[in-house]
Structures are given as structure tokens and as C-alpha cells.
Amino acid sequence: MRVRFLRAVVSLGVVVAAAAPVEAQAPRGAVPYSVLSAEGRRSVAVVMVGDQEMLRLDELAPLLQLTVREDRAAKALTVSRGASVVVLSLDQGLASIGGKILSLAGPPVRDGSRWLVSPDTVSRALAPIAGVRTEVRRASRLIVLGDLRVPRVTVQQEPGGPPTRISIEIIPRAAFTVVQEPKRLLVRFDADGLDVGPITAGGGLVESVAAADPVTLAIALDKAFGTFRAATVPIDAASSRLVIDLTAAGAPAPAPSGLARAAQPPPAPAPPAPPPPAAAARLEAAVALPPAQPPGIRTIVIDPGHGGDEQGTRGAGGAIEKDLVLDVARRLRSVLDARLGIRVLLTRDDDRVVPHDERASIANNNKADLFVSLHANSSPNKSAKGAEVFYLSLDGLGAEARKMVESPEAVPVPMLGGGSRDIDLILWDMAQARHLNESAAFAMLVEEELRRRVEMSPNAVQQAPFRVLVAANMPAVLVEMGFLSNPEQEAQLTSDEFKNRVVQALFDAIVRYRARIDAQAAGRRP
């Protein structure tokens, strides 16, 4: 059997060889990637092939200590380091590492005498055999080589105040000092470099936040600034958040507390008095800061399904799923905003295509406490009717996801803050696995509240391997409000009355779920 199989493979080589390899079509320049290593920072060229960014293998291979050889007979590139070999197919986005097959974004592309590979190929096919630890952070256009400490820092100014609150998320954790200088605060990290993510700051006592040097962020201060207080809040084992409260000169100082006292600068005289001496404080210890808001549900992400060219399903009467769910999502946001005062984000607030991973990223990066995906249903049989609530099933996710559910401590928790970083696909895909129990609990509440107001399908709560739910790192459900394929239901679904009933049901379910979370938190307190 084995012999026959291999013989078939040999013949196949001929079949595949008949196809011409892809070549770079009119490559043009693009913003380069940075490579950070112990030797410093250098850039590597990016060549656009269509809309795909590609990196030059001849530049990268020496950095990764790899040797590249083209195997024309096998139509493959053989990349090796000692006995470690990766074979990249030139016809398809596939690689073989130690007999394991990996599906990649695309095959290498020939560019004159050079070969170009995608960042995905570097990250997933070449990094595992590289002679140096290699981490590709696509969102930051950064490749980190070796055991360098390059935390990702994301800066956000919380709305409201006073005090003006700047929150800096640091992944992985890194020690830092906060130094006050005239007109600015410097946050200097004990790191080899910084991977600076999105900065959303400005207003109140802050003029701007920007990188001052490779390991320092500078917070430019408004002239009304008086004093600050800083503390770290651990997020999980791997990441932490630095919270800096700024108060105006003459305003009451932040409430006395034993927290982060070391970070207190000397009282700052009001401008235009001479600036105070630099005050520095090391804040490695995880000193707890009282949360800005009470525990519970603070942020909800509502995901109107489909959008743009992806219309979703359609009713015979012309109702289109993508429009219907956006309307309901906006209504739900209004109600939550007005009555609960919690932060509500929509994965799309207009008619456009949003990739599944981006939907989950929006929720993960905003630390959402709940994810609610809204959809309208369809069946080949027009009689099908009723609302359904789904949460994720692990069909097809494999043993690792199951292990995560059974023994969550045994598997490292995927770290999903910090934008669309180049995160291991498998870990990303397991994000929802550790929230399944809570997702199920929330799904039950949604079902109960919907049942009080709208007709339910006989399969009212179900599990399914839904793409949009897998990467959500918080309790997540998908709600099918009813069947557009059923003419009677289509008429209901498009009515204001029905939409408002669904919104009220979701609102009440969220309120009940919040009460559950609060009760759990209270139960944990001594």
C-alpha cells in the first residue's frame, strides 16, 4: 500500500510540474518591515504582488540562518538549517515540515532571480526551523529575532474625567519607570524595543502621546496639568496595564490611597513656576488600582452579520439580512447606551464587508465582556420558523481546544490584546473554548427572554462550529432572529414592533447576565 502510494506521488510530480510557477507581476515598492535583533534594527524590503505583501527570501534567509535551494524537479523550494527542512510548494500555498503539511496564504513568488515569500510563510513555515527565535508581528510590520523583549504597547485615553486617565496595555509585561519632565511625562520601559500599537489619546490634560525613543513613550501635557498618579493593574499572567491619572493644578489630588504611592511625584507647582525635579518611580510590582468602573459588563460588542457584497440571506419579499441585522444592532446599541450606560461597539456601522477575524479582533482588542452576533435565518423549507440562539461547538477544532476546556490551566491562555498581531492561528482559534460555559449560560438567558416575546424554533438553543465565534475571547452567542425564507416571518422581521421585541429581549438577557456576573464576583469576595 505504502509503495503504491509513493509511486502515485512520483507520477503526480509530473502532473504538478506541468503548471508554471507564479511570477511576480510588476512588483512595486511598499513600506518595509523592520527586523529587530540583538544587532539592532534594520529594514527588509516589501514587494507587492497583487495586493499581497511579500518579503525577499534572500534578505531573510541569512538572518534566520537558513539555506534556500530550488528543487526544480519537485517544483519546490527546500529551506533548511542542518537537518531541519521545510519544503515550500511553488504551485500552491503549502509547506511540509517534518512530514506535517501546513496550509499557507500562498506559494513563494519568483521575482527575477530572487524568491519572495509572504509574512505568513515566514511566521509559520520558516520560523519553526530558524536558528534564532523568530516572531512576525504583521500589524506592526515587525520581525523580532532572538530573545528580545519587545512589548506591544497600546495607549488609550479613557473617556470622561477628571481625572484624565491614560491606560497603557503592555504585552508581555515589562517593568517601566514614569518620569516627569517639563510639559511631559516619560514612560520608559525596561525592554529592548517597543512595538507601539494604536494610540488613542488627546484632550483633557493630555495633548498627545507618542514614542520618544525606542523604549520610551512621551505623554505631552496640557499647561493646566498639576500632578499624576500611576499604578499597574495585572490583566493576566502575561500582560498588564499601566494606568496614569492626571489632575489639573489646583484641583483636589486623587483620593488618598496606599496604591502606587511611590509613583506620586512631588507636588507640582502651577505653571508658570519652574518645573519640578524629575520624579521617577519603578512600578514593577502589581499594585492594584481600584477599577475605574465596577466589575461586571463594561463593554459589549454587537456584530451585525454579513455586510457589503455579503448580503446574507434574502426574503421573497425583498428583505435583506445584512440591512435587517444592522438596524437591530443600532437599536440595541441605543437602548444599552441610554439605559445601562455601558460601552457598546458595533463591528460594522455601515454596509461593508468585515472579515470574520476582524469582527473577533474588535471585541478582543476592546476587552469586550460579551459578544452578540445578529443574524436572520433561512431554510430550504419555507415552513421553518422561529428564533434560535447558538454558541460554539468544538466540532473540527481538535483535541487542543477540548483540552483547554477540560483543563484551562494546562494550556497557556491566548493573549489577544494588541491589535491584529501575528498570533498563532491555533491559539487564536481556541480563544472561545475557555468561555464555552459562560457562552452557554448567556445563550440560555437570551433564549428565555426571546421566548417571552417572539416565536422560538424547536431547536431554540444549539451549538455549531461557527466561524465568527471561534476567536472571540469572551462569552459569545449568535442570535438568529427568525427565518426570512418564511414569508410570514419575513413580514414580522421587517416590522418595527418585532425588531423592538428582539431588542428588549436581548437587553433583558444582558441585564440578567450582568447580575449573574456581579453575583459571582460578590461570591468570590471574602
Place this chain on the structure above:
Amino acid sequence: MAVSTRIVALALITAGAVGAGTWATVQYLNRPARGPAAAPAETARPAAAARRIKATLYYVSADGLRLAAAERDVLFAEGTAEQARRIVEALLEPAPEGLASAIPPGTELRGLFVGERGDAYVDFGGSLRTNHPGGSTSEILTVYAIVSAVTMNLPAITSVQILIDGHEVDTLAGHVDLRRPLPSAPQRAEKGTT
């Protein structure tokens, strides 16, 4: 190293058929096997013209919410992959009286390949996606009608990945994650209707 590299390269090309589904490759690998192959679940039964077997196929139930099992005559084929292909082809034919097909009309089966670990890769033409009516329920019914037809009749096949035009896809209609082979899900394949 040359030998091991070559073997790895060859394995890669084979897997190419899995991942990207080169049609020629798929056809080649799916030629009737001569060696021992997993027998279909149902015993073979000679028919007038061609030998046929009984296979359980899955359609949309009367309430439009579930899969209903129905026993159909399917052409017999030698070898697991070839038999799987006949079963999927039968599934693409019109549904029996009283049931609806979970597969959009006009869907074309481009190829079918069975990997060494019992993963079947079923490659459909793009119309499976473009003609799909959408909706979670419809999509679940389509996906699991295919997964169940193959896995419930052929014990040698334990999971199924749906490809479109030879490529892996995220989903058919925006819901079910198709990036990996989906394992057999007997709970989604209801028994009863014939």
C-alpha cells in the same frame, strides 16, 4: 539529506491535492484502488444494469430545521474514494418525495480525495456557494448533509472538508467554519424518514 528531502517534497505535492485540490491530482489519486478498501456500510446488491448499494443520504426534514435520513440506491464503486464520490453524486440528485435537498440545485462535484487519516476532501464547483440561500440553518443542513452522507456510509472516512473550486474556504455562507475537516456528527444526522 537528498533522499529525505525528496520524500518530504513528494509528500508535499501529494498534500497539494488535499489543500488546493488540483483537479488532475485529485482524479489521479481517486482512480479505483486495487488494494483492500473499506467496505461500504451496506452490503452490495446487484442491479439490472450496474451494481448498486443501499446508502443512507440526508435531506431537509419537513419542518425545514433538521436533516432526515433516507435510504437510496447508489452506484457501487471499488475503493473508498470512488464510493464516496458516487454517494455525493447521489446526494446532488433531486430529493425523494416529501423531502427537500439541502444542496442548492446545479451544484457540481469536481473531485473527491481521501487522505491517509480518513479525512475526505470534497471539492465542489463555485455554484455551491453562489447559489446558496444563506442563513445558519440552511448552511448547517448543507454542510452536514455532505459530511453525514460520506462519514455515515463509509466508516473509513471520519471527517470531511468541503473545498470550493479546489480551494479551502472560510465558510459557504458566512457561518460554519470550513477551514478544517469536520468530524462525523451523528447527532446532526437524524434517523427515521425513508
